[in-house]
Amino acid sequence: MSVSSLKGGVGKTSVTMGLASAALQRGVRTLVIDLDPHADSTTGLAVSRGAGTEAGQLLRDAKKAQVTEHTVRSGWVDFLPEEERAEAVLDVVPGSALSATFDRPDIRPRDMRRLRTLLEGVTGYDLVLVDCPPSLAGLTRIAWAASTQVLLVAEPSLFSVAGTERTMRAIRMFSNEYAPQLTQAGVVVNRARADSAEHEYRLLEMERLYKDKLMLPVLEENAYWQQIQGAAYPVHHWPGDQARDLAKSFDQLLRQLV
Ligand SMILES: Nc1ncnc2c1ncn2[C@@H]1O[C@H](COP(=O)(O)OP(=O)(O)O)[C@@H](O)[C@H]1O
Ligand SMILES: [Mg+2]
Incomplete structure (x- = not known):
């Protein structure tokens, strides 16, 4: 599943993180592929720099590489009770600036199929999330060519x-x-503010435009989100009611997706 949007900063990485956290909690075996050269989800998933093989490198070696030999386990697994850790699967293909070489607008169809080739025959995961960069250039096309679904993230703004x-x-x-x-x-829909008339208007517009494709619940602006991500925590393990509500929203979204 590609997590995509044309615009940056709308919450692709945050939604990827939230779903990964919900998946870890529910025992959904998950692989997160960080295709964004900024590698924010790699950081957020508590993967140390240099561990595993970067997505850009794997894309270069697409024909030869065995993805499962190059993934890294997310540090989030350590948040689980000890007896659950051995069973838990939350792996990461780390991102880095290396992947940027594939982000050309004129990418060749041959290059477009590189991730698809890499994932062929990979087993052991119930869900593969691909965090995309904010453009429709090469990397997003590489992600889409390998995906069965695209999850779009949008803010309630014009x-x-x-x-x-x-x-x-x-x-x-x-x-x-x-x-x-x-x-x-x-x-x-991410970063909605209950006190904004503009957001309310845009939400109604989105309901009209996207109909049953509009996913509920809508995710609200939440001041804790940056702290949670900055600390590289899974949202399900952040203390307090505010984070609990956010975690529940991701549980509901995940249930509809998997
Ligand atoms: N619902 C939210 N409430 C508050 N801050 C948010 C929310 N969603 C995302 N952010 C913050 O906004 C910034 C951009 O989000 P991010 O998920 O990195 O977007 P993208 O991956 O689409 O560029 C991050 O600092 C993130 O912590
Ligand atoms: Mg991002």
């Missing part, structure tokens, strides 16, 4: 709604041309 519309069109075109297996999982 430009984000317009960007999501464009992305949905791009997904339809892409799946017609290169990836018949690809479907739209839905749109997650």
Whole structure:
């Protein structure tokens, strides 16, 4: 499942993190592939720099590489009770600036299939999440070509709604041309503020535009989110009611996706 949006900063990485945390909690065996050259989800998942083999390197060696030999275990697993750790699966293909070499707008179809090739025959996971960079250039295409679903993330703002519309069109075109297996999982709305009339208006607009593709619950602006991510914690293990509500929202989203 690719987690995508045209715009940066809307919450792709945050949604990837939240779903990964919910998956770890529920025993859904998960692999997170960090395709964004900024490697934020690698940091957020408590993977130390230099561990494993970076996504960019694996993409270069796509024909030869065995993904499962190059993944790193997320440090989040240590948050589980000791007796659950051995069974838990939350692995990461770490990101780094190396992947940027594939982020050309004119990527060749041959290069586009590199992640798909890498994931062929990989077993042992119930869910593979690909955290994408904020563009529709090479890396996002590489992610889509390997995915069965795209999960879009949008903010309830004018430009984000317009960007999501464009992305949905791009997904339809892409799946017609290169990836018949690809479907739209839905749109997650992030950073909504209950006290904003503009947000309320945009939410109604999104309901009208996306209908059953609009995923609920909507994720609210939550001041703790940056602290949680900064500390590289799984949201399900952050103390306090505010984080608990956020964690529950991700449980609900995950249930609809897996
Ligand atoms: N619901 C939210 N409430 C508060 N801050 C958020 C929320 N979602 C994301 N953020 C913060 O906004 C910034 C951008 O989010 P991020 O997930 O990195 O976006 P993207 O991956 O789409 O670029 C991060 O610092 C993140 O902690
Ligand atoms: Mg990101």
